Amino acid sequence: MRGGFLNRRTLQRFRQVAISATGSVKIKLLLCCCIVFTLIVIAGRAASFMGWTHHQASVGRFSVPRKGYTVLINTWKRNDLLKHSVSHYASCAGLDSIHIVWSEPDPPSDSLLKFLRHVVQSNSRDGRHIELKFDINKEDSLNNRFKEIRDVKTDAIFSIDDDVVFPCTSVNFAFSVWQSAPDTMVGFVPRIHWVDQPKGLLDYYNYGGWWSVWWMGRYSMVLSKAAFFHKKYLDLYTNQMPASIREYITKSRNCEDIAMSFLVANTTGAPPIWVKGKIFETGSTGISSLGGHSERRSQCINRFVAEYGRMPLVSTSVKAVDSRNIWFW
Ligand SMILES: *[C@@H]1O[C@H](CO)[C@@H](O)[C@H](O)[C@H]1NC(C)=O
Numbered sequence: 369m370r371g372g373f374l375n376r377r378t379l380q381r382f383r384q385v386a387i388s389a390t391g392s393v394k395i396k397l398l399l400c401c402c403i404v405f406t407l408i409v410i411a412g413r414a415a416s417f418m419g420w421t422h423h424q425a426s427v428g429r430f431s432v433p434r435k436g437y438t439v440l441i442n443t444w445k446r447n448d449l450l451k452h453s454v455s456h457y458a459s460c461a462g463l464d465s466i467h468i469v470w471s472e473p474d475p476p477s478d479s480l481l482k483f484l485r486h487v488v489q490s491n492s493r494d495g496r497h498i499e500l501k502f503d504i505n506k507e508d509s510l511n512n513r514f515k516e517i518r519d520v521k522t523d524a525i526f527s528i529d530d531d532v533v534f535p536c537t538s539v540n541f542a543f544s545v546w547q548s549a550p551d552t553m554v555g556f557v558p559r560i561h562w563v564d565q566p567k568g569l570l571d572y573y574n575y576g577g578w579w580s581v582w583w584m585g586r587y588s589m590v591l592s593k594a595a596f597f598h599k600k601y602l603d604l605y606t607n608q609m610p611a612s613i614r615e616y617i618t619k620s621r622n623c624e625d626i627a628m629s630f631l632v633a634n635t636t637g638a639p640p641i642w643v644k645g646k647i648f649e650t651g652s653t654g655i656s657s658l659g660g661h662s663e664r665r666s667q668c669i670n671r672f673v674a675e676y677g678r679m680p681l682v683s684t685s686v687k688a689v690d691s692r693n694i695w696f697w
Pocket of ligand 1: 608609610634635675676
């Protein structure tokens with residue numbers, strides 16, 4: 369009886385404590401919600417107040433130094449794409465000059481030259497003078513795109529195909545990443561290699577496209593269809609890299625971008641840097657969608673490994689992202 373009474377009293381006490389505890393938990397939760405909500409509102413205001421939103425002007429002010437970059441455009445019989453590409457990049461802050469690698473039998477027509485000169489001048493920001501140059505090649509070889517440019521004024525080269533267009537904000541961001549690691553290749557299109565174990569004694573390497581990168585969460589190359597690198601690599605590619613590699617590329621009409629990745633990796637001993645950016649492909653899908661492409665690329669990798677006597681590529685999972693684009697990290 370007594371025990372029962374005590375029990376009931378203690379139980380009542382407990383219940384009171386429990387009720388007040390849940391009460392204060394609820395209040396605390398409510399408070400937390402209020403604080404979080406207020407923080408979100410303040411953060412949203414601060415973002416626009418502090419200029420962290422994507423105004424091109426603020427990007428230009430903070431991340432583009434006086435010395436800019438040279439856009440190196442590789443084109444082949446696609447004048448419409450070339451016109452579109454040139455007129456777009458001319459409007460990017462930080463651009464110093466445009467070099468067009470031309471490997472067609474006929475030189476560029478007068479009307480094309482006139483159009484490009486006009487569009488470069490009228491699209492350039494603040495009336496800056498942007499140099500427009502053609503590198504005319506008699507021979508049609510994929511190595512042309514990495515020929516040394518003698519009178520290039522900037523250290524930074526932004527190498528692109530004529531059918532990919534990136535917003536100026538993405539290009540400027542990639543440029544600022546490159547400036548923090550000027551020996552490294554910094555690009556938008558990652559690729560991976562991996563070892564196939566069961567094929568015999570020697571390592572056989574495979575080339576992996578976008579899906580492989582996504583699946584493994586790693587990459588070891590960035591393609592030169594959209595990448596920044598130092599101008600010294602043009603000299604190394606043309607004058608120092610074994611001629612047998614360049615011959616192989618001319619003959620197989622493929623893999624100049626893989627060769628460039630090998631060259632840079634052999635020099636730095638480090639992986640490239642993949643930068644997040646929006647891509648607009650203006651042309652048709654190109655050779656990468658054709659069957660057998662991956663197999664040929666794998667052959668290139670194994671051929672280059674044999675030339676170097678080792679595998680220089682280093683893989684990584686690091687990706688550079690503009691912190692102004694991510695709020696919760
Ligand atoms: C790779 O780098 C080494 C050491 O830096 C250099 O001696 C060699 O010539 C390079 N190989 C190629 C094929 O460029």
